[in-house]
Structures are given as structure tokens and as C-alpha cells.
Amino acid sequence: MTDPKPKLLVIEDDPGLQAQLKWAYDAFEVLIAGDRGSALATLRADMPPVVTLDLGLPPDPDGTTEGLAILDEIMAIKPDTKVIVASGHGARESALEAIKRGAYDFYQKPVDIDTLGLIVERAYRLHGIEAENRRLSERAGEDKTVLGRMITAAPEMMKVARTIERVANADVAVMLLGASGTGKELLARGVHEASNRRGGAFIAINCAAIPENLLESELFGHEKGAFTGAVKTTEGKVELADGGTLFLDEVGDIPLPLQVKLLRFLQERTIERIGGRKPIAVDTRIVCATHQDLEAMIAAGTFREDLFYRLAEIVVRIPTLSERPGDAILLAKHFLARFAREMNPKVKGFAPDALAAIDGWPWPGNVRELENRVKRAVIMAEGKLVCAEDLDLRADDGEEEVALNLKSAREQADRRMIRQALARSEGNISSTAKLLGISRPTLYDLLKQYELQPQ
Numbered sequence: 001m002t003d004p005k006p007k008l009l010v011i012e013d014d015p016g017l018q019a020q021l022k023w024a025y026d027a028f029e030v031l032i033a034g035d036r037g038s039a040l041a042t043l044r045a046d047m048p049p050v051v052t053l054d055l056g057l058p059p060d061p062d063g064t065t066e067g068l069a070i071l072d073e074i075m076a077i078k079p080d081t082k083v084i085v086a087s088g089h090g091a092r093e094s095a096l097e098a099i100k101r102g103a104y105d106f107y108q109k110p111v112d113i114d115t116l117g118l119i120v121e122r123a124y125r126l127h128g129i130e131a132e133n134r135r136l137s138e139r140a141g142e143d144k145t146v147l148g149r150m151i152t153a154a155p156e157m158m159k160v161a162r163t164i165e166r167v168a169n170a171d172v173a174v175m176l177l178g179a180s181g182t183g184k185e186l187l188a189r190g191v192h193e194a195s196n197r198r199g200g201a202f203i204a205i206n207c208a209a210i211p212e213n214l215l216e217s218e219l220f221g222h223e224k225g226a227f228t229g230a231v232k233t234t235e236g237k238v239e240l241a242d243g244g245t246l247f248l249d250e251v252g253d254i255p256l257p258l259q260v261k262l263l264r265f266l267q268e269r270t271i272e273r274i275g276g277r278k279p280i281a282v283d284t285r286i287v288c289a290t291h292q293d294l295e296a297m298i299a300a301g302t303f304r305e306d307l308f309y310r311l312a313e314i315v316v317r318i319p320t321l322s323e324r325p326g327d328a329i330l331l332a333k334h335f336l337a338r339f340a341r342e343m344n345p346k347v348k349g350f351a352p353d354a355l356a357a358i359d360g361w362p363w364p365g366n367v368r369e370l371e372n373r374v375k376r377a378v379i380m381a382e383g384k385l386v387c388a389e390d391l392d393l394r395a396d397d398g399e400e401e402v403a404l405n406l407k408s409a410r411e412q413a414d415r416r417m418i419r420q421a422l423a424r425s426e427g428n429i430s431s432t433a434k435l436l437g438i439s440r441p442t443l444y445d446l447l448k449q450y451e452l453q454p455q
Contacts, residue, residue: 005029006046044441064094074101082123154324168194176289178318181368184289192245200244201369208250226275250293266310321363323417326423335374351385357393
């Protein structure tokens, strides 16, 4: 079975020249269009990599307005198309205008078939190289990391990452609000590594995991003999992070008496160890996180309002995994590759029912739940592919509420399905269209309509 011929769209209204070009390019599948309507319909239906375009088309055969308008529409529909425009003698300005608008090259009329043939072949080679580079880039960047560590392709998380990058060097306190398992410590580390404090220490402490009677010593340290068992002077986490960043996870669990001491540090930038008598100047940036409703705690009197405003100079709200369509698949593939390498090298990927189950699960435990399920599945998998049973998931679980407005609900469903299909097919347009059961031109139209990027 021979490979199909590459497609070449010739947009030309002269029947004689149409026939000449079709005869000259027998190595290509030559598609002919004589006006704007048929040209754009052919472009959408066949997606030819290379197009030759006569700028002088009806209703402006002596000018270039129609040809340039077609060029603009080609660039809007499929910007990677290599368009070669035809210009008459002395029409160099119109050719250069076409180049500015995105045309690949131009040739002069009357047509020299051999010269045009060389330009067309060069355009095909360049289109192929660019397509391969995109494929390699997508494979190499499959994890789609932001802030050096966070894996995402969701606009919701990209927005969070951009916010963190903007505030990283501002040296203000940052509060991360999000459900458990959404990656708050990863983002806190991202703040640190994107800041001018990256050379200092990043210290993390979970305030909910330490008993109240030990938390003050953990944070502020103690002098030798300050209490029974204090056999030596010990620096606290605030002091250890001097010149760097201290991440206070579950800051809502800090008891009220200790909140006062933390507020004093934030105001004065000095601390006193337990049993100490002299203030110690400390230059530590605070990033904190909680899944609790601190405003409700303030109203209930269990969290100080003045401390809240000191800690929440910048507030970043982190979306749940279910609010990041497509990311569950990206993360699952990342975790599978890591755990397979460490624990079960025979595992190579996910079976289709596993991918469907990952897409359909609401992920109440967020990224942490996904990581744990994939880890378990890799260990339990008997074959090369992890299946839904290994993940202990069913694709039909976890129905979600939809908007009552029918148009809005359809748009939300379209966006979600397209993004999930793009993630599952790793950005490949043909595979994505096949998954969705639509044609490639329809998919391109939807991507444009919803302002979604295939990368």
C-alpha cells in the first residue's frame, strides 16, 4: 500500500493555469479552488499543508484585496499553513504585504513551473520539520510543568502559577487557600524558588500535626533549661528560615496565645525563644496555607483578624483537581511513569477503561488521592497496562451538577470534553477529533470558538 500523496491547494481562477499546475504537480494531490468560498471550504475539509494563492481574484482581479482577505482567513483557521502567493511584475509591495500577514513566500507571474516547484517542495519540508518539532516538544514537555514543579495544562492552574510568579519577588506574605491535597506545599515552594530568597532555606511545618504544647518551641525555639528536657539551646523554624521562606501549613490550627506571638514577629521582625530574654532579628518570609474558612473562624473568635490581614497580603485560591479538566490524565501519566520506574518496570501505560475512569472520577482527595491510587495500581497491575480495576475506580461514579442554563451547560461540557480529549491524546489533533467523534475541521472550529490551545 503506497503512502497517500501530500495535498497542495491551488487557489487560482484561470482555468488554463489551473490545468497546467495540476499537470505539473503529479507528485501531489492537487486541490483546485477558484474563489474564496471554495478555497476556505477545501482548507477546512482537507487541511492541506501548502497553498498557492493568486492575490488577483474576483471580484478584484486587478487588485489584491480579495487575495489578501483569503490569506487572512487561512492564517486565522490554520496558522501553520505555508501559503505561497503569486504577484505580477512590479507588484513586489503587495507580495511583501502578504509576507507581513503570514505568507511563507511569493512567486512572480508569469509562472515558472520549475521555480514554483522548488518553493513548494521547500515549503513542504519546512512544514514537516515544524510538525515534527511540535510532536517532539509535546512528548518532551508532556508533564507541562510550571514553576519548575507543578504539572498542569489547565488555564485555572496557569493563572495561579502566573500570580505566584508575579508576587514571588514582592516579599509579601502569601496565603494559599485550597482543599486538602491540592498541592499547597508545592506552590509554596514555587513561591520560594521563584523569589530572590531561593538561595536561603525553605522550611515547612504542619501546624495541625504538632501538639499545642510543642508548637511554640517548634516555631520559635527555646533556650537551654527553659523547661524540663530542654538540654540545649534550639533554634525554631522561624529562625532556621532566616533569609529564606517559612511555610506554615494549616495555619488555622495555631492556638490563639501563639497567634499573638506570631503577629508580634510579623510586625517587628524579631523573635524571642522560650526562656530567652533578648529579641533576635529574623528576616524570614511567611507563606501559609489552610483549607479552613478563616473568615468564619474570625467571626467565631478562634482566629485573630489582625493576624489574618498580616498573613493574607496576597491570597491565592487553588482550584480542586475536578476544576482542572484534563489535568487528572496528565498527572496520572506522570505518576505512572515515576512509580513504574521505581516499583514495576513492566507497566507501560493505562488501558482505555482506566483513562475513562480517571476522567469520570470527581477526585475528592485531589492530587494526593490520584497519586496514591496510581501508586497502588502500578503495584497491583499484572499486565503492561493499568486498568480501571487496578485503580479501584468506576467511570460512571460521581455525577456532577450542571448549570441550569442549557447553552451554558453545553459550552461547559464542550470545553471539559475537549480539554480531557486533548490531554488523553497528548495534544494530537487527529486523535483528539477521533476520541470526540468529530472531524478535524470541526475540532479546529471548536478550539477557535472556545479559545482553547491544542498544545
